Amino acid sequence: AQVREAWDERTRGVLLASPSNPTGTSIEPDEMRAIVEAVRERGGVTIVDEIYLGLSYEERFSHSALAFGIDDVISVNSFSKYFGMTGWRLGWLVLPPALVAPVEKLAQNLFICASSIAQHAALACFEPEAIAEYERRREAFRARRDYVVPALQSLGLSVPVMPDGAFYAWIDCSAFTASSWDFAFELMESAQIALTPGRDFGRLGSERWLRLSFASSMEHLQEAIARLATVLKKQR
Ligand SMILES: Cc1ncc(COP(=O)(O)O)c(C=O)c1O
Numbered sequence: 016a017q018v019r020e021a022w023d024e025r026t027r028g029v030l031l032a033s034p035s036n037p038t039g040t041s042i043e044p045d046e047m048r049a050i051v052e053a054v055r056e057r058g059g060v061t062i063v064d065e066i067y068l069g070l071s072y073e074e075r076f077s078h079s080a081l082a083f084g085i086d087d088v089i090s091v092n093s094f095s096k097y098f099g100m101t102g103w104r105l106g107w108l109v110l111p112p113a114l115v116a117p118v119e120k121l122a123q124n125l126f127i128c129a130s131s132i133a134q135h136a137a138l139a140c141f142e143p144e145a146i147a148e149y150e151r152r153r154e155a156f157r158a159r160r161d162y163v164v165p166a167l168q169s170l171g172l173s174v175p176v177m178p179d180g181a182f183y184a185w186i187d188c189s190a191f192t193a194s195s196w197d198f199a200f201e202l203m204e205s206a207q208i209a210l211t212p213g214r215d216f217g218r219l220g221s222e223r224w225l226r227l228s229f230a231s232s233m234e235h236l237q238e239a240i241a242r243l244a245t246v247l248k249k250q251r
Contacts (some may be wrong), residue, residue, distance in 0.1 A: 020052050028060035034067040037216050037226040038185045039178025041076035048083050055087045062089040067181040070099025072157050086111050100138045103133040154181050159229040164238045182230045189223045193251050206242040
């Protein structure tokens with residue numbers, strides 16, 4: 016309904032991220048299919064950032080939008096998250112055949128090619144031992160999510176959506192502060208906890224929100240929760 020409502024004569028497509036950053040939630044497959052179909056009916060392209068797809072904790076969310084077999088879907092992905100190669104600047108697009116040549120032309124104007132060292136390193140990602148390690152890490156992320164979300168809630172911080180992918184918890188801190196931006200600085204300065212203020216992700220209600228990343232170790236997360244508890248007790 017939102018796609019239909021927002022579409023006008025200047026619209027060319029829809030850009031989505033699923034699982035998303037900062038909420039860690041995915042778009043229901045039926046809903047994603049309906050969006051792709053609505054966009055296609057209007058002659059547009061759906062671009063889906065699927066960078067966290069490998070870090071889905073539920074089977075039903077772990078399939079690419081390409082699996083619908085509908086044309087006019089572009090999938091964006093990268094070695095940065097599931098494969099742990101953040102900073103290696105290596106990613107990929109899957110394009111409808113008609114868009115390959117135009118996107119090649121565009122890409123040539125932005126860079127010559129992906130780093131060859133990164134490409135060689137990425138080949139190792141597909142070795143069975145590497146995949147086994149990535150799967151162990153995915154389970155470790157799930158365990159951290161299962162620890163950190165209830166722990167935040169027990170401190171009186173609400174996490175209104177349970178992340179089903181990625182490694183983020185989206186925290187409503189409005190019970191403690193009117194400005195998540197100021198609160199993030201206060202937590203950094205007084206307790207050395209780094210959380211990302213909502214303003215970094217858009218303007219809608221941004222002062223309510225903080226994003227926690229559970230890409231840190233379980234020990235660090237436990238320490239962060241203990242320090243948060245101390246700060247929040249004073250804040251009340
Ligand atoms: C949804 C999403 N897309 C893309 C990126 C960027 O990834 P890359 O390291 O491949 O540029 C991020 C990184 O945080 C992300 O959260």
